[in-house]
Amino acid sequence: MLLNDVTLREASQMPGRDYSIEQKVEAGEALDDLGVPYIQTGFAVTGERDREASRQLASSVSAETSSLARSIVDDVNAAIDAEADIVDIILPLSDSQLEHTLGKSREEAISMADEAVTHAETHGLTVHVSLMDAFRTEIGHLVDFFERFPVPEYINLADTVGARTPKTVQETLDALGESVDINQIGVHFHDDMGVGTANTLAAFEAGVTKADVSVASLGERAGNAALEEVVVAGEADHGYEFGIETNRLVPVCERVLDTLGESVQPRKPVLGEETTTHESGLHTVAMLHDPSVFEPFDPTRFGGERHLLFGGGTGRAGARILIERAGSEPTDERIDEVLSSLEREGPLTLDQATDLAERD
Template identity: 55%
Template sequence: MSLCDVTLREAGQMPGRAYTIEQKIAAGTALDRLGLPLIQTGFPITGEHDTVVTRRLADTLEAEVVAIARAREDDIAAALESGADIIEVFIPISDRQLEAVIDDSRESAFDAAHEAIDSVRDGGAKAHLTLMDAFRTDAASVAPAFEQFDAPITLADTVGARTPPFVAGYLRTLAELGVSINRVGVHFHDDLGLATANALVSSQLGVDRVDVSVASLGERAGNPALEECVVAIEQDGDSGVVLDELVPVCRAVLDSLDETVDPRKAIIGEAVTAHESGLHTAAMLEDPATFEPYDPEMFGGTRQLLFGARTGQSAARELLERAEREPTDERIENLLERLVDDGPLELDAALEMAERVQ
């Protein structure tokens, strides 16, 4: 399974965003530090902006750079001109989208995709195919695509309508229809708050590719969070990325794009690895895993133990012992009073206080 980062394209589709070329170049360059195999940079037919970003990143990144294109001659020409390594052709496949987007049949959409893929290959790039709204399309109508096309195929939950049980059942149904799941890519949206969960279910079932975005940046509610997917996959598998760069890279991307996240945002929020509860900090002084699901340092983050008004006697005793002071009842009470007055303090400052307390 490989991860394809779609931050640069998806974030740019959010209302009110107008990232500069340099912002996107900086974000893409940071993402490349993760060792991701695929980075999707834009939609070149939309103009010079995405074309320049794609061209410059294709010239410099280790990752393969992906540009998207409709199954149209002018789209393919623009994508080829951008120098992208991979051109991802997308077509609608659900009845609703076929009618609203192209007002034509599924067979006509497949024919257009065949022509577009041939043009991509004739132009010297690799071709991928994305089926829009696939997860709201009967599996029996999707399975033939895997027989007709020899390109990698991504199935999109375009409006974020599906749940993990549905996704798992859908992929199993495709397998029963003869589709090799290791040929399937998936693209989810977070409209129901389930994009990351859907991505993880798909990963467990053996899909070839999962699209992700830093901090879920993307149109509407966004996409599966890159950082959440990596950490979750690493609990019992291999995400294939440079782990100790994860948090620094995600924060660098956010800084480059002038985006912020809530301090309580999973994995990359500043508050998610900070602990002040007396019970928690007392236990974590002995064994951090007592109240942590993962070691933040593994992913380039930091753990912050705070000592203040919530600190209890057990934690105060441990601080005194670490400061090589005898933890008498009087010293414990004095340290707790000082922590109430001057806290919350990080561990080093709390230890210095413990060294001085009478």
């Protein structure tokens, strides 16, 4: 599975965001350093800012750049002007989306897509097509679309409102795989029900070969499948690295967030500081022997850090280990002294707690 990072486009659609060209270019170059093969630079028709950021990234990154476009020739022309390698043409296909967002019949929508795809191809762009609300579209309509559009490199199935779970994603992909080439399928999941990453992994297990992700789930509403979560879970459970520099994952994601002026909650999976911080006495004692006892993954494997904290709840076993690490005999008296000091001065890092054990 190849990853298409949509942070620059999706994050721009969050309320109140107004990233500069410089911010978008710096964030895009950071993602390129990570080895992400596709970077969606923006929605070119929205303005010169997105187009100029796309032009600069197209000339400075190794990744293939893509620009989103509606099934409208003018949108495709904007992507051409933005010098994108790929135009990602979006099209509503479910009944409700056709009625309420496009106001056209399915045949009219497909005719629009045909015109836009043909125009993009004649101007030398690689074409991807993203079908809005695809996971709530009848399988027959999806199969028909694949059969009528064999040329796009990928046809992306978008769970536009995050309405599906791994079970229904798997069912849809299994049914679709009976009639179309699974290698032409890409996926785009939103996290409205908290399963964007799980849905992406379900698609990976089904054989899908491209998936949209964003750093820290940045994106409209609850955001998208998180780049860092997909990579860490894929490596931990499948031994699969998605072709990126996994040892730089956390620092690059942090760099992107800093560049865009965004932040994450302390308990955000993978990137949140508290997710790799341990203070419970039971946890820290075990982790001094073997960190994997209370870790799903080694954060240092992805460029992160673990933090063991020691304080009033450390317990006698933890104090004993600290004293031994300090090179002293862990007598009952020494353990009591260290515990008293930890309760008074904690929470302390491992190095600080070891220094304290040396002093007491």
